[in-house]
Amino acid sequence: MSDGNGQGHVVIVGGGFAGVGCARALAKHDAVRVTLIDRNNYHQFQPLLYQVATSQLAPSDIAYSLRKLFRDRPNVDVKLAEIAAVDPATRTVTAADGQTWTSDAVVLAAGSRPNFFRTPGAESDSFPLYTLDQATRLRSRILTLFEDADRSPELVDRGALNFVVVGAGATGVEVAGALADLISDTMALEYRDLAVSAARIHLVDLGHVLLGPFSEGSHDYAAKVLQRKGVRTHLGVAVTAVRPGEVELADGTTIPTHCVIWGGGIQAAELAGATGLVQGRGGRLMVLPDLSVDGAPGVHAAGDVANIPDRHGEPLPQLGSVALQSGTWVADNVLADFAGKPRKAFHYHDKGIMAMIGRGAAVAEVGPHHHELHGHIAHTAWLGVHAGLMTGVRNRVDAFLAWGWDAFSSGRGPQVLDRSDAARIDWEHEQAPESAVA
Ligand SMILES: Cc1cc2nc3c(=O)[nH]c(=O)nc-3n(C[C@H](O)[C@H](O)[C@H](O)COP(=O)(O)OP(=O)(O)OC[C@H]3O[C@@H](n4cnc5c(N)ncnc54)[C@H](O)[C@@H]3O)c2cc1C
Numbered sequence: 001m002s003d004g005n006g007q008g009h010v011v012i013v014g015g016g017f018a019g020v021g022c023a024r025a026l027a028k029h030d031a032v033r034v035t036l037i038d039r040n041n042y043h044q045f046q047p048l049l050y051q052v053a054t055s056q057l058a059p060s061d062i063a064y065s066l067r068k069l070f071r072d073r074p075n076v077d078v079k080l081a082e083i084a085a086v087d088p089a090t091r092t093v094t095a096a097d098g099q100t101w102t103s104d105a106v107v108l109a110a111g112s113r114p115n116f117f118r119t120p121g122a123e124s125d126s127f128p129l130y131t132l133d134q135a136t137r138l139r140s141r142i143l144t145l146f147e148d149a150d151r152s153p154e155l156v157d158r159g160a161l162n163f164v165v166v167g168a169g170a171t172g173v174e175v176a177g178a179l180a181d182l183i184s185d186t187m188a189l190e191y192r193d194l195a196v197s198a199a200r201i202h203l204v205d206l207g208h209v210l211l212g213p214f215s216e217g218s219h220d221y222a223a224k225v226l227q228r229k230g231v232r233t234h235l236g237v238a239v240t241a242v243r244p245g246e247v248e249l250a251d252g253t254t255i256p257t258h259c260v261i262w263g264g265g266i267q268a269a270e271l272a273g274a275t276g277l278v279q280g281r282g283g284r285l286m287v288l289p290d291l292s293v294d295g296a297p298g299v300h301a302a303g304d305v306a307n308i309p310d311r312h313g314e315p316l317p318q319l320g321s322v323a324l325q326s327g328t329w330v331a332d333n334v335l336a337d338f339a340g341k342p343r344k345a346f347h348y349h350d351k352g353i354m355a356m357i358g359r360g361a362a363v364a365e366v367g368p369h370h371h372e373l374h375g376h377i378a379h380t381a382w383l384g385v386h387a388g389l390m391t392g393v394r395n396r397v398d399a400f401l402a403w404g405w406d407a408f409s410s411g412r413g414p415q416v417l418d419r420s421d422a423a424r425i426d427w428e429h430e431q432a433p434e435s436a437v438a
Contacts, residue, residue, distance in 0.1 A: 007033040007075070008338045011093055011101045013083050013271065014109035015043050015066045017320045018303025021327030022107050022334075027073040029335060034075060035101055037093065039082045041066055044132045047320055047386060050171065052135040053142070053261075054178040055415040059132055083110070086275040088296035105298045105334045108285060109327060110269035112304040112318060114262055115282065121242035122166075126260040129171060140423035141259050142179070143415060148425065149198075150191045155427065159256025161199040164247045166239050168205035169212060170355040171263035173222055176203045177358030180229035186415070202255055204234040204247075211355055211363065213317065218355075218363040221374045225361045239264070245430035258425050266318060268305050280307040281315065289345035291330050300334065302326040308346065316348055325349060354382045 010026055012019045015038035023036045045062040052059055070076040081095040092102040114130055116122035127138040142163070149160040165176045179201055187196040203210075203226065209219040210226070210233065226233065234249060239260075241248040247255050268283040277293055278286045284307040285293065291308065293299040302308075303323030308316045316322045326346055333343040352371075354364035362378035365371065373381060417423070 007031055008105070008334075009033045009035070009103040010105045010107060010334055011091070011103040012036045012107040012109055013086070013093055014038060014111055014269075014303070014305070015040070015078075016046070016109060016111045016303060017323035018111070018305075018327035018330075019107070019109035020066075020069065021324040022109065022302060022331045023070065023076055025328045025331030026334065027070065027076045030075060032075060032335070032338070033077070035077050035079060035103070036066065036070070037079045037081050037083060037095075037101070038066060039080070040132075041078070041080050042132075043069065045386075046130065049129050049132065049135040050175040050178055052132065053129060053138040053175065054182045055139060055143075056178065056182075058414045059136055063132055083271055084274060086271065086299075088275060088277060088293065088299045091298045103298075105300065105337065107327075107330050107334070108271070108275065108299070108301040108305055109303045109323075110271040110305045111323075112266040112282075113269055115265040115267040116262065117265060119239055119242065119264075122239070122260075122262060122264075125242045125244055126166065126262040128262040129175065130266070137419050137422045138259075138261065140417050140419035141425075142182070143417040144420065144423040144425060145259060146186070146191055146194070147417065148427070150193050153193055156194075156198050158427070158430075159245065159258060161194070162202065162255060162257040163200070163259045163261065164202045164204060164239075164255055164257045165261045165263060166204050166247075167263035167265065168203055168207065168210045168233070168235065169263060170353075172203055172205065172261075173210055173226065174356050175261055175263060176201050176226060176231045177229060177356065177361065180226070180231055181358045184229075201229075201231045202234060202257075203231055204237060204239055204249060206236065206238045208236045210235075213353060214355070214363060214365060215370065215372055217372050218365065218374070221361075221363055222355070222357055225357045229358055244426075258430065266304070272305055282307075284315075290333055290343040291326055291346050292333065292343060298337070300330045302330045308348075310348060311345075319353070321351055322348060351385075354378065354385065356382050 023034050026032045026034050042063040048062045051057040066078045083093050084096040085094040091106045092100050094100045114128040128134050145160050149155050165172045183199045187194050210222040238250040240250050242260050247260050272283050272285050280286045285301040287301050287306045291300050304318040310316050329346045336343050350368045352366040356362045362382045364373040364378035364381040
């Protein structure tokens with residue numbers, strides 16, 4: 001299979017872990033030409049978005065130019081475009097502005113988006129944390145609240161320093177821990193008219209434990225650390241509505257707040273629905289064990305957008321390591337297709353799972369048997385794994401400098417209120433709730 005230049009053409013939609021993994025593996029083969037398309041001109045490192053939102057890292061520490069990543073790879077062409085439709089029959093992808101790319105193989109790697117589970121107001125009035133843009137918006141909202149409460153302390157009674165985190169999975173626990181550190185680091189020294197004790201962080205989840213996919217020991221450790229940091233947990237209760245100025249829980253409680261952080265779940269990127277292909281749980285594309293799409297020759301899916309079966313047929317979790325490995329695996333199967341050889345079933349090499357719960361505290365369950373580590377040793381494992389996954393050497397150095405600075409001092413990273421318009425609060429019109437949680 002080849003174009004006029006004797007090369008097979010592969011179009012990859014999405015420059016996340018899966019798309020970049022796939023493009024990097026294909027780039028080594030001169031007989032292949034790759035077009036890598038993303039709506040952003042950078043690869044973003046989602047696991048560290050919460051550190052940007054809580055002023056630990058700068059946005060540039062966790063984003064890397066896709067063009068720079070492939071500047072030494074003449075057979076990889078990067079295009080900035082929002083893909084709106086995919087025609088699996090002709091392996092053609094169409095951008096929102098109408099431009100099309102037709103290929104010998106299409107790799108769908110468009111990732112996830114938040115799932116608000118039809119909770120009224122959640123989409124319009126909460127702050128999800130899935131993109132760099134959302135992380136900087138959230139950072140500005142948090143800092144706006146600090147500034148407004150510092151100038152007008154009476155706003156504290158209207159929930160100006162109440163932060164509600166929805167979802168007690170890794171995203172929610174990590175952001176709650178980091179937010180508690182941000183508050184204790186900055187309030188006393190930088191916002192002298194505010195008391196640390198005036199701030200409240202509420203972590204809400206329908207489930208009954210923190211860090212659901214982890215072991216019982218990790219659930220307990222996370223609960224203890226967050227309690228020590230002053231985070232209030234509301235488990236076994238759903239958020240029923242988010243409104244400007246308050247959040248409502250299923251047990252009838254309302255919490256006055258102007259910052260609801262949504263880490264309540266994910267679903268497949270919108271693009272999955274624009275392919276006409278079969279979707280499973282969370283709207284994810286159903287793939288065969290070799291990551292190809294049944295009945296759509298030359299179409300493959302990898303990473304979060306796909307429902308990837310493990311060797312027992314159970315779906316693998318939406319993790320960076322699954323995305324990276326599946327993207328690389330797709331590259332091998334595309335090459336096998338081009339060479340007329342059989343594709344191989346994907347085998348995931350499980351290196352474990354980990355979550356950071358604020359400064360110096362982490363849980364890590366390492367290796368396929370998930371050997372449990374807590375505290376500083378888990379923190380060190382976390383640093384190593386995340387630095388290793390980061391794409392550019394410069395980003396790694398910058399992030400390590402920021403982490404070192406953060407570990408040994410309470411001076412924070414970039415507390416920049418740069419999205420003031422997006423983060424502004426209309427205190428005049430946002431209602432003052434009648435009931436409140438102490
Ligand atoms: C806050 C957070 C914390 C996390 N923490 C961890 C962790 O600690 N460890 C871990 O292993 N995993 C973690 N994950 C999960 C991990 O980040 C994801 O599993 C991984 O990023 C998925 O990679 P992907 O390539 O499938 O998708 P993504 O990384 O989401 O990349 C998808 C790409 O597709 C692009 N795109 C989407 N739609 C279109 C379109 N229509 N047109 C053009 N481009 C498009 C996007 O811009 C994006 O660049 C976390 C996720 C989040 C959100």
